[in-house]
Amino acid sequence: MTDRYDAIVIGAGHNGLVCSALLAKAGYKVLVLEANTQVGGAAVTREFAPGFSVSACAHLLYQLQPEVIRDLSLRVKFASEDMTTIALAADGKHIRMRGDSVEGVSDDDAASYRSFDKRMQRFAKLLRTYLNKTPPRLGTRKLRDLVTLARLGFDVRRLGKTEMREFFRLIGMNIHDEVDERFESPTLKGAICLDAILGTHLGPRSPNTILTYLYRLAGNGGQVAVPLGGMGSVADELASTARSAGVTIRTDMPVKRIVVDNGRVRGVETSSGESFESHNVISNADPKRTIFELLGARHVETGFARRIENIRMQGNAAKLHLALDGLPDIPGLMKKDFAERIVIAPDEHYVERAFNPVKYGACSPQPVIEMTFPSFRDSSLAPTGKHVLSAVVQYAPYASKDGWSDAARDTFLKDVIKTIAAYAPDIESRISASELLTPADIEREFHITGGHWHHGELTLDQFLFVRPVGGAAQYRMPIDGLYLCGAGAHPGGGISGAAGRNAAREILREKS
Amino acid sequence: MSPRSKHEVQQGRLRSPFHSRMQALDTLNTWHEWKGYTSPDALYCEDLEYFAIRNSTAVFDLTPMTKYRITGADAEAYLNRLLTRDMSKIAPGRVAYAVWCDDQGKVIDDGTIFHLRKGEYRLCSQERHYAWLLAAALGFDVSIEHETEDVAALAVQGPTSASVLRNLGVAGLDELKPFNLIHVDFQGEQLMVSRTGFTGDLGYELWITPDKAEALWDALFEAGRLHGIRAIGTTALEAARIEAGFLAAYHEFLPADETVRTGRSRSPLELGLDWLVDFKKPNFNGRRALAEEKRSGSTWRLVKLDIEGNKPAHNAYIYAKARGNRSEIGFITSAAWSPVCKQNIALGTVRTPHGKPGSTVWVEIYYQREMHWARKMAKATVVDKAFWFPPRRSAMPPGPY
Numbered sequence: 025m026t027d028r029y030d031a032i033v034i035g036a037g038h039n040g041l042v043c044s045a046l047l048a049k050a051g052y053k054v055l056v057l058e059a060n061t062q063v064g065g066a067a068v069t070r071e072f073a074p075g076f077s078v079s080a081c082a083h084l085l086y087q088l089q090p091e092v093i094r095d096l097s098l099r100v101k102f103a104s105e106d107m108t109t110i111a112l113a114a115d116g117k118h119i120r121m122r123g124d125s126v127e128g129v130s131d132d133d134a135a136s137y138r139s140f141d142k143r144m145q146r147f148a149k150l151l152r153t154y155l156n157k158t159p160p161r162l163g164t165r166k167l168r169d170l171v172t173l174a175r176l177g178f179d180v181r182r183l184g185k186t187e188m189r190e191f192f193r194l195i196g197m198n199i200h201d202e203v204d205e206r207f208e209s210p211t212l213k214g215a216i217c218l219d220a221i222l223g224t225h226l227g228p229r230s231p232n233t234i235l236t237y238l239y240r241l242a243g244n245g246g247q248v249a250v251p252l253g254g255m256g257s258v259a260d261e262l263a264s265t266a267r268s269a270g271v272t273i274r275t276d277m278p279v280k281r282i283v284v285d286n287g288r289v290r291g292v293e294t295s296s297g298e299s300f301e302s303h304n305v306i307s308n309a310d311p312k313r314t315i316f317e318l319l320g321a322r323h324v325e326t327g328f329a330r331r332i333e334n335i336r337m338q339g340n341a342a343k344l345h346l347a348l349d350g351l352p353d354i355p356g357l358m359k360k361d362f363a364e365r366i367v368i369a370p371d372e373h374y375v376e377r378a379f380n381p382v383k384y385g386a387c388s389p390q391p392v393i394e395m396t397f398p399s400f401r402d403s404s405l406a407p408t409g410k411h412v413l414s415a416v417v418q419y420a421p422y423a424s425k426d427g428w429s430d431a432a433r434d435t436f437l438k439d440v441i442k443t444i445a446a447y448a449p450d451i452e453s454r455i456s457a458s459e460l461l462t463p464a465d466i467e468r469e470f471h472i473t474g475g476h477w478h479h480g481e482l483t484l485d486q487f488l489f490v491r492p493v494g495g496a497a498q499y500r501m502p503i504d505g506l507y508l509c510g511a512g513a514h515p516g517g518g519i520s521g522a523a524g525r526n527a528a529r530e531i532l533r534e535k536s
Numbered sequence: 537m538s539p540r541s542k543h544e545v546q547q548g549r550l551r552s553p554f555h556s557r558m559q560a561l562d563t564l565n566t567w568h569e570w571k572g573y574t575s576p577d578a579l580y581c582e583d584l585e586y587f588a589i590r591n592s593t594a595v596f597d598l599t600p601m602t603k604y605r606i607t608g609a610d611a612e613a614y615l616n617r618l619l620t621r622d623m624s625k626i627a628p629g630r631v632a633y634a635v636w637c638d639d640q641g642k643v644i645d646d647g648t649i650f651h652l653r654k655g656e657y658r659l660c661s662q663e664r665h666y667a668w669l670l671a672a673a674l675g676f677d678v679s680i681e682h683e684t685e686d687v688a689a690l691a692v693q694g695p696t697s698a699s700v701l702r703n704l705g706v707a708g709l710d711e712l713k714p715f716n717l718i719h720v721d722f723q724g725e726q727l728m729v730s731r732t733g734f735t736g737d738l739g740y741e742l743w744i745t746p747d748k749a750e751a752l753w754d755a756l757f758e759a760g761r762l763h764g765i766r767a768i769g770t771t772a773l774e775a776a777r778i779e780a781g782f783l784a785a786y787h788e789f790l791p792a793d794e795t796v797r798t799g800r801s802r803s804p805l806e807l808g809l810d811w812l813v814d815f816k817k818p819n820f821n822g823r824r825a826l827a828e829e830k831r832s833g834s835t836w837r838l839v840k841l842d843i844e845g846n847k848p849a850h851n852a853y854i855y856a857k858a859r860g861n862r863s864e865i866g867f868i869t870s871a872a873w874s875p876v877c878k879q880n881i882a883l884g885t886v887r888t889p890h891g892k893p894g895s896t897v898w899v900e901i902y903y904q905r906e907m908h909w910a911r912k913m914a915k916a917t918v919v920d921k922a923f924w925f926p927p928r929r930s931a932m933p934p935g936p937y
Contacts (some may be wrong), residue, residue, distance in 0.1 A: 110592065112563075184763055284818075286818045287818030287820075287823075288820050316674070316675060320675055321674045321675025321676070322613060322614075322676060322819070323818075323819055324609075324670040324673050324819070325639040325819070325820075325821045325822065325823070325824070326617070326618070326639065326668070326671050326674075326821050327638055327639035327640075327671075327821070328639055329671070329675065330671040331670075331672045333674055390736075495639070502639075502824060503819075522583075
């Protein structure tokens with residue numbers, strides 16, 4: 025039996041849900057097919073030990089776009105909002121960062137941070153305008169592209185002569201050189217470096233880490249929040265919005281292939297053998313999976329296939345979940361601090377050294393860690409009096425040189441706990457259960473090639489006009505009827521919904 | 537260092553398996569480098585060599601030509617995506633002329649594709665394309681092997697070539713149509729004979745393992761002794777190539793992956809190869825761009841020119857008008873005086889809509905006479921057909937000249 029739809033979305037990740045809801049609101053009959061049992065993709069809350077739940081992949085919300093919230097009238101409740109980042113220092117003199125202020129550093133550093141943040145926010149604001157726009161195509165005479173391009177040039181020029189020069193100086197640069205020039209506090213330098221490299225295969229001295237830092241700020245000025253009920257609540261809200269707009273969402277339905285007939289997309293076929301017909305197939309999967317596994321490289325041209333093949337998307341972020349009998353004792357922190365975002369990156373060299381082994385397929389013996397205790401403000405996640413720790417840990421290689429065996433995972437887990445224990449000495453005695461997802465696990469569980477959050481490294485050569493690759497930056501793949509709506513498309517990853525919204529707008533524009 | 541990488545370093549020093557035989561016949565000592573091999577411009581006299589092609593039998597060593605072996609379950613599907621023409625129509629035992637394009641629909645190279653046996657192909661071209669062929673193999677079950685060094689090849693071209701091969705003992709020539717190939721036995725080794733060539737005349741190409749190369753050469757020259765068999769170099773072949781109206785990379789087009797500036801590459805439609813582009817295929821490299829070009833019109837057109845006078849129009853500009861406000865519309869890409877046609881011929885590229893068959897254009901020919909330069913505006917007619925296309929080229933069975 026085959027059903028006909030106006031559009032089929034492959035994958036109920038948050039972008040897929042945003043895209044499907046917007047299409048349904050415009051009158052489309054939309055089907056969403058999700059491989060996993062839960063909707064949300066990397067935005068899910070799930071139980072990892074009896075009674076303990078956690079955001080299984082993405083755990084902090086810092087870029088959900090106001091445009092998406094507005095268009096879909098979303099209601100997202102937060103457990104913590106506008107969180108402070110506490111950067112742990114080896115000597116116990118932790119620093120606290122929020123907005124443009126930083127506490128626990130010298131007056132010089134605090135002033136310097138204010139001006140640094142002001143400039144970065146200004147550049148991030150420029151980027152933000154373009155998160156919610158289809159990138160212009162280069163080398164065409166289409167009026168819309170030319171207008172967007174002229175606008176981009178104008179916006180950059182409007183920064184003023186000095187700031188424009190700074191923008192071009194910084195945009196391809198590395199974060200290490202910039203912070204090293206400005207600050208003296210190693211903890212502050214380390215914390216800023218961590219923000220730039222989280223989720224990437226880049227170290228603080230890698231080019232493009234200013235861009236990744238700006239991207240993080242661009243979504244929401246760098247404000248960090250934790251949704252009530254974990255990230256899954258955002259996905260559930262999106263799914264219910266989509267359903268009430270008329271979208272059919274079917275879970276446990278992995279798509280096996282995109283059906284192509286005579287050079288055009290005709291629908292999809294699931295692993296269970298069911299076929300669904302549609303002239304519009306929108307993939308929330310990453311570009312590599314979409315082209316090589318779902319579509320088949322033979323249906324696109326060689327140059328395009330080669331560009332997709334060459335997308336850099338090796339994830340380095342592992343996800344650690346700990347079930348704790350109680351809050352650990354972290355000398356130098358007060359109890360209320362457990363509601364905040366706590367990072368371990370004591371200095372900029374520490375971060376670079378953590379990056380070194382992963383280049384050769386090994387884990388950092390002393391990793392960089394971003395952790396939260398979501399149960400502190402959200403009792404639904406753990407039994408009374410008990411807590412969960414959710415941490416992003418870098419760097420763990422996607423392709424481990426010895427393969428990801430259970431033993432390799434255990435060794436890395438021990439190193440991670442040891443690293444945390446340096447700041448929270450009693451952590452080990454509090455652990456009742458643990459889960460460590462390596463990038464390889466993230467690939468398997470969330471169907472992201474390379475386990476890379478952004479579905480492709482966020483660097484200038486894979487950004488804006490050339491994201492995911494040149495010739496496909498406007499959400500259309502070079503085969504009629506196939507679109508991309510996930511993080512692999514412009515602007516990139518993070519729970520922002522921008523890619524899904526932009527894709528939906530592009531599809532609707534085309535049909536009107 | 538492996539023997540292979542050693543060869544790649546020693547550019548211009550590879551010897552074809554026929555080298556000893558060519559050297560024995562060589563009196564001019566004019567050699568050039570061809571894709572790593574040393575290859576003769578001419579061996580004794582380029583004019584006599586040319587006339588061997590048109591009047592008796594010429595033997596040309598084409599071992600240096602790039603050859604790839606393409607095999608695997610998806611070989612046909614792979615080639616159908618790579619090449620612009622419909623490969624499902626090329627049955628085993630057939631050879632086809634083909635071009636391949638990049639995603640922008642610009643020609644990377646042209647060549648011949650041999651369907652050796654079911655699902656087993658050989659792609660021959662002037663340039664090397666291993667990286668591109670491998671990139672095109674993403675998602676296909678095919679294996680691509682560079683076999684230039686593993687196959688010794690000779691072109692045997694000219695009116696008496698069929699008689700020479702009969703003398704050599706090749707059976708089945710009477711049934712061998714143009715663009716067909718057969719496998720026969722030669723001294724216990726397999727010899728492949730295809731009725732193909734680059735001269736536009738009756739002719740064949742012989743393909744054998746390098747071990748048997750010298751034996752084949754000797755037997756061939758023995759068989760052709762009374763049929764005027766001659767070894768030739770590249771200069772004679774080039775003249776014949778232009779008469780036949782065949783394209784050559786770096787003359788009529790630049791391989792698209794070698795161009796830097798926009799507009800310097802050419803599409804198959806701009807090279808008069810529309811007949812090679814099968815839009816009925818749902819996907820092939822360049823399809824989208826070519827379909828768009830077909831809708832909106834091409835920028836360039838390849839023209840065959842019959843030019844007045846006898847001065848070859850090398851490197852000449854082409855104009856729409858001889859005088860007055862004459863802006864240049866294109867240029868000559870290959871030119872020659874054709875002894876066999878008694879015509880001053882050339883291939884050129886002009887901007888559309890100029891260059892329709894039957895129309896007149898003007899060619900600005902510069903030539904030197906005792907050091908001093910002279911200039912001539914020569915009238916030229918755009919012709920439709922190849923300059924040289926004798927009935928014997930496709931006669932069945934081939935004539936016993």
